[in-house]
Amino acid sequence: MKKTYFPEEFTEKYSKLLGKEWEEYFATIKRKQPKSIWVNTNKTTIEETVSSIEKQGIKLTPLKFHEQAFMIECERPGSLKEFEEGKISLQEKAAMLPVVALNPTKNDCVLDCCSAPGMKTIQLSNLSRRVFATELSSTRFESLHFNKKKYSLKNVELKRTDFRNVKEKFDKMVLDVPCSSEGLVRKKRDALKGWSQKLVERKAKNQKEMILKGFDRLEENGEMAYSTCSFALEENEEVVNFLLSERNAEVLKIDLKGLKIRKNKLCVGAVRLFPQDNDTQPFFFAKLKKRK
Ligand SMILES: C[S@@+](CC[C@H](N)C(=O)[O-])C[C@H]1O[C@@H](n2cnc3c(N)ncnc32)[C@H](O)[C@@H]1O
Numbered sequence: 001m002k003k004t005y006f007p008e009e010f011t012e013k014y015s016k017l018l019g020k021e022w023e024e025y026f027a028t029i030k031r032k033q034p035k036s037i038w039v040n041t042n043k044t045t046i047e048e049t050v051s052s053i054e055k056q057g058i059k060l061t062p063l064k065f066h067e068q069a070f071m072i073e074c075e076r077p078g079s080l081k082e083f084e085e086g087k088i089s090l091q092e093k094a095a096m097l098p099v100v101a102l103n104p105t106k107n108d109c110v111l112d113c114c115s116a117p118g119m120k121t122i123q124l125s126n127l128s129r130r131v132f133a134t135e136l137s138s139t140r141f142e143s144l145h146f147n148k149k150k151y152s153l154k155n156v157e158l159k160r161t162d163f164r165n166v167k168e169k170f171d172k173m174v175l176d177v178p179c180s181s182e183g184l185v186r187k188k189r190d191a192l193k194g195w196s197q198k199l200v201e202r203k204a205k206n207q208k209e210m211i212l213k214g215f216d217r218l219e220e221n222g223e224m225a226y227s228t229c230s231f232a233l234e235e236n237e238e239v240v241n242f243l244l245s246e247r248n249a250e251v252l253k254i255d256l257k258g259l260k261i262r263k264n265k266l267c268v269g270a271v272r273l274f275p276q277d278n279d280t281q282p283f284f285f286a287k288l289k290k291r292k
Contacts, residue, residue, distance in 0.1 A: 004030050004189045009197060010182075014231070021274065028275040029282065033186040035077055037088040038096060038119075039068045041126045042152045044087040053082055063093055064258025066100045068126065086150040091119045092187070094273050094280035098225035101254045101271075101287050104128040104172050111170040113163035113177075113214055116140035118147040120174050125153040132156075132170070134163040164213045173224040175214045177207045183229030183281035204234040211243045218290045223252070227285035236284040237267035248291040 015022040037060075039046050046067060050060055053072070058080075063069035071093070074080070082088045099120050104110050108128045115121050115133035117140065124131045133156055135141045141160040148156055159166075180200045184191035211226060218224060226243075228235050243249050251269035254261070260277040264270045270286035 002189050004185060005192055006185075007192055007195050010192055010195055013197065017233075021276075024276045025274060025282075028279070029185050031186065033092060033281055034279055035072050035074065036063065036091060036093040036096070037070050037072050037077060038091045038123060039070070039088055040086060040122055040151050041068060042122075042154070043085065044082075049082055049087050053080065053088075056080075063096075065256040066096065068123075069093065069096055069100075086152060089119055089122050089151065091123075092281055094183070094278070094283035095119060095227075095229070096123065097256065097259075097271070097273075097283070098174055098176060098227040098285045099123040099127070101256065101285060102172055102174060102223060102225040108171045111163065111166065111168075111173045111214075111217060113173060113175045113210075115144055115158075115174075115176075117143040118151075118153075120176055121153060121156055122147065122151050124174065125151070125156050128155070128172070130155050130157075132166070132168070133158050134161050134166060136160070136162050163217075164210075166217055169217055169219045169222070171219055171222050173214055173218055173222070174227070175211065175224055176227045177203075177210055177235075179203050179207070179228035179230040179235050180232060181229055182231050183283055186275070186281050200230070200232045200234050203230070204232070204239060207235055207239045208242045211239055212246055215243060215247055215249060215288070215290060220290060220292055222290045224288045224290075225285055226288060227283070229281055229283055231272070231282040231284070233266065236272065236286075237264070237270060240267050240270055240286050240288070243288065250289045250291055252287040252289050254285075254287055 059073040061071040109130045112133040116135040273283040
């Protein structure tokens with residue numbers, strides 16, 4: 001089997017930062033991540049799809065944080081007919097959490113700022129009244145367009161644009177920013193090929209600009225889920241703390257069932273998911289509220 005690639009600069013940085021935790025962290029990110037699915041209630045019911053998958057002898061385990069989320073024990077879930085038919089999407093469990101924490105309802109109009117390929121857009125479509133999904137890259141926009149049809153996202157309007165051009169204001173928002181993608185290493189063995197501290201700093205600068213622009217598109221008392229699949233403080237706590245210093249924002253407490261969530265002293269309320277705690281990718285998210 002191909003070995004996972006780790007740049008020296010990366011192992012040096014995180015072994016220092018994590019100290020005693022490093023060994024377990026490193027051992028976990030070298031292991032393949034378990035597979036999980038989200039049931040797309042635009043096309044099916046939870047009961048119908050769970051039963052049709054289980055009839056094929058495949059084990060599903062409910063994830064306590066949301067009734068539509070399941071672990072799946074199947075080598076190639078992408079070959080299931082339920083996937084072909086758009087009844088399930090394949091989404092890593094940590095990546096589901098920003099939308100679950102945001103907890104949109106059928107009264108909410110939500111902006112999905114950086115949306116392709118649309119895995120969070122599917123969740124938002126299931127849970128909200130209306131979704132406006134923007135995507136800058138034309139090739140990635142094509143995959144979003146494909147998924148809109150496949151998953152029957154009828155309450156979702158797509159636009160290929162920089163979300164910073166949007167003039168409308170929203171009740172809720174997902175800002176799943178482009179990041180150094182450290183978290184993808186459990187899925188793609190060469191995910192860290194282009195990683196460097198310089199890349200992290202470049203991404204962080206962009207993220208600080210994005211979080212302010214996104215926040216300004218929220219209605220008063222509106223809420224945003226900010227997320228990255230990076231473990232870097234620069235792209236996470238430092239970005240949220242920058243927003244707190246520039247705007248009247250509050251970090252809301254997040255309570256999710258069935259997950260080990262540690263206290264975050266660097267940014268109270270924000271969630272830094274250590275991969276070894278819940279067998280996820282390294283991940284970060286925070287739920288932010290716009291105060292008057
Ligand atoms: C982390 S990925 C999003 C993944 C997506 N939320 C999902 O769950 O499937 C970030 C995306 O943001 C897009 N992007 C980057 N800058 C953007 C901008 N200014 N406006 C809109 N989209 C942007 C990238 O092309 C990329 O597709």
